Amino acid sequence: MSDWKAESANLVQAKPTWRIGVVVARFNEDITAELLKGFEEMCLEAGMDKGQIEVHWVPGAIELPIALKMLGKTGRVQALCGLGAVIRGGTPHFDYVCQQVSYGVQKVALDLELPVVFGVLTTDDLAQARERALTTKDNKGGEAAQAALEMLMRFEEIKG
Numbered sequence: 001m002s003d004w005k006a007e008s009a010n011l012v013q014a015k016p017t018w019r020i021g022v023v024v025a026r027f028n029e030d031i032t033a034e035l036l037k038g039f040e041e042m043c044l045e046a047g048m049d050k051g052q053i054e055v056h057w058v059p060g061a062i063e064l065p066i067a068l069k070m071l072g073k074t075g076r077v078q079a080l081c082g083l084g085a086v087i088r089g090g091t092p093h094f095d096y097v098c099q100q101v102s103y104g105v106q107k108v109a110l111d112l113e114l115p116v117v118f119g120v121l122t123t124d125d126l127a128q129a130r131e132r133a134l135t136t137k138d139n140k141g142g143e144a145a146q147a148a149l150e151m152l153m154r155f156e157e158i159k160g
Contacts, residue, residue, distance in 0.1 A: 012149040014048040020148050021077035022053060023067040025084035025120075027060035034133035035083040035119060038141030046149050061086050061120055062097055065104025072112040078155070079148045080108070081117040083141060085133070088124045098122045115151030119144030 022039060024032050036055065043053055054077060058067045061084035068080045082105050088094040101120055109116035121140060123129045132140045 011042070011046050011146060012153045014043065014046040014052070014149060015152075016052075018048065018079070018149075018152050019052050019054060019077045020048075020079045020081060020145075020152075021068070021071040022055045022081045022083060023064050023071060024055060024057050025059070025061045025064060025082075026057050028085035028087065028129065031085040031121065031126075031129045031133045032083055034139070035085070035121070035141030035144070038133070038139030038143075039081065039083065039119070039145045040141075042142040042145035043149070046145070060084070061101045064101055064120070065108050068105065068116060069108045069112065072108060072114050072116070077114075079115040079117070079152050080112075081119050081144050081148050083144065084120040085129045086120060086122050087126055087129055088122075094122075115148060115155060117144045117147045117151070 022036065024036050040053060056067060056071060058064060064082035064084055068082050071077060072080050086094060086097050102118060105116055105118050119141060121129050121132050132138060
């Protein structure tokens with residue numbers, strides 16, 4: 001078992017009725033594909049099958065919130081996750097993108113009253129992004145899956 005799965009002993013066990021929608025940014029796809037791999041692996045470890053995970057790709061991180069909202073409104077999923085990687089460059093573009101994406105994802109959660117997990121890496125450089133996406137270490141995609149599963153459980157407890 002890889003290091004990032006070491007904490008999965010406390011992983012919520014998925015129910016067969018749960019479906020999670022995942023929207024993944026294609027920009028920095030070498031990073032985001034690894035995040036998705038970690039997300040899917042963690043869901044499978046929790047007892048889900050691939051059919052319970054609905055994946056959609058969008059051009060970049062800025063498109064995540066609208067795609068998440070559209071997917072959430074279909075009623076096919078009980079939780080959502082946006083996966084992306086925004087890497088700091090030499091202009092303020094990074095700050096604008098990060099702010100809008102994080103605000104947008106939070107707004108989707110509040111508007112739809114669904115668990116929406118923010119699985120977007122915001123790093124200073126490519127090396128940091130790669131380190132956080134590795135499925136052999138602290139894969140943030142796997143952590144996002146754990147958060148989504150726990151939120152599904154919590155929502156069921158709250159709703160009664």
